[in-house]
Amino acid sequence: MKRNTWQRQAVRDALDGAAGFVSAQDLHASLRESGSPIGLATVYRALADLAGEGDADSLQSIEGESLYRACASGGHHHHLICRSCGTTVEIEADDVEQWAAATAARHGFTAPQHVIDVFGLCPACSRKAS
């Protein structure tokens, strides 16, 4: 059976507190900075569990890192993510959903899935960069 540990709760809380998508490494670092002695491997395991249970959303950054974000809604949605600080905006994309489904169907593909993520520099990071 699955047990409740303060470590897992700490990861949940840290995810909730994060502005947007974060890497396991970053989450571990910020947890340690706030005084938690949690181990790195535990953070990886907790995030994998959360993603598997649908309590967290995960995606691959452009650089290939796995990023995670608290996901309360549980519904299907997409994200606009700041490449620099991770700030995330949830995106409504019904028209794109339909486009994806129609594109698959047009070519005879079944059981369609899609990966749609938009990256950029948020206003704050854009200002810093210029």
Add this chain to the structure above:
Amino acid sequence: MKRNTWQRQAVRDALDGAAGFVSAQDLHASLRESGSPIGLATVYRALADLAGEGDADSLQSIEGESLYRACASGGHHHHLICRSCGTTVEIEADDVEQWAAATAARHGFTAPQHVIDVFGLCPACSRKAS
């Protein structure tokens, strides 16, 4: 200036000969099997160059590996990929390009990029599965 080497041509040819998306490691392995003494780092560099010049498409596999594929059209486009056999169809969708750019701009994000891949089962694999 950019020089023409047999190594770069070998990578081009190997990509053209590959069925679908392949990793740098796989491409290097198959080149060595066909007798080429090409180095691994060179394969990585050639693939990065090809992708940068638009002669190859790249995407991140679910496991985080970078995969490459010969690209005939040259312009910006996306892919419809069979998750069973790897068969790939190139797709263009100006509507979606504009949606991605507009979505980023609407939220003040600059330097927008996007990851848009559609996966499914191709007609042949759909038939086998049913």
Add this chain to the structure above:
DNA sequence: ATCGGTTTTGACAATCATTATCAATAACGG
């Protein structure tokens, strides 16, 4: 509250893809 079987943790090693080094090589304009 205590006990005991079972799960979880965490320091560390191991993996694995990718990148950096840098001396040796090869391409190409002259």
Add this chain to the structure above:
DNA sequence: CCGTTATTGATAATGATTGTCAAAACCGAT
């Protein structure tokens, strides 16, 4: 052909992620 200079490739370094396994923590039962 020569000299300059980009390119190569063996290898080391990097960096994220996963495996190991003894010790600690959890939780239901006593």
